[in-house]
Amino acid sequence: MNHIDVELSNLKVKLMEMWDLVEYQLQSGRDAMLNADQELARKVVKLGKKVNNFDVKIDRMCENLLALYTPVAVDLRLVLATLKINANLERIGDTAEGISMFVQKREVPFNPEMLEITRAVAMFDEALAMFHDCRIAYKANNTDQARALLRRDKMLNKIYRKSDRIIAQYLRANPDSIEEGLILLSIIKKLERVGDQVTNIAEEIIFYQDAKVVKHKSKKKDKENGKENGNGNGNGNNNGNAIS
Known part of the structure; x- marks a missing residue:
């Protein structure tokens, strides 16, 4: 495996780590919403800093790949796609944070009737x-x-x-x-x-x-x-x- 392949592999690994973290945020945001779990909601918000660190790290990895290895064809498309995927993952993390901030305003779970008629839970799932x-x-x-x-x-x-x-x-x-x-x-x-x-x-x-x-x-x-x-x-x- 040559140097660029190693760096691309490392980039994918880092992106998957961020993906896992954001998925945990989103799943926890759902659980916090259904149970009015303010402690879990606070945890989701706190994890936002870690997601932001991933965002910065992945951006820098992409920049270094472009500067040092001048990738072409599929390798170049992978780096460019990763930059955009990274940005969208960070935004999904922000969305999970925003949902959890709303949950922190609730002391009791949402009315089941309201959840049912809006299909909010089905939408979250x-x-x-x-x-x-x-x-x-x-x-x-x-x-x-x-x-x-x-x-x-x-x-x-x-x-x-x-x-x-x-x-x-x-x-x-x-x-x-x-x-x-x-x-x-x-x-x-x-x-x-x-x-x-x-x-x-x-x-x-x-x-x-x-x-x-x-x-x-x-x-x-x-x-x-x-x-x-x-x-x-x-x-x-x-x-x-x-x-x-």
Whole structure:
């Protein structure tokens, strides 16, 4: 194994360590939300510093690889993809922190009825599953799995689009739950962002392996479909991710 291969292998190992940590943050954020576990929520927030350290370390490793080895072809795509995956992992960690900060404002668990009608738990579970499956796709260099993730983001978007109306309707009948409803709505919005960030990572897996840029294509396709249907606008994902 030559020097660049060793450095690329070390880069992948470091990225997987960060991935594991962010996945723990996200899973713990879910557990903290369901149980109003403020101690666990504080732990998730505290781990943010460690995630940030990974972010800086991986960026520097990528910069050194570019400067010292001038990689080309698939090696160059791996470094460029890693830079973007690293940024998205850091943002998902920030999202887990944000959710945990909201949990710290709660002394009791969320009303089960509100969780059920908003499908917040199902949304959290799917976001976690997508994040986990994205890691598997990365390790296996499996672009078919990565492309499947682009389609799965639609579920999160659907729940998110309905959440404003559902929570508003619930709060009109239960005005004492306004603070709880607003916090849950904020969490749902953050989970929608996790879906966007996971699809961003999936797009980078496809770019690294197949040398194909798929981002923004679905938004263009949905707009075209909307024009064909005569409504003048599409219903594409707000992050512009591709669906192959």
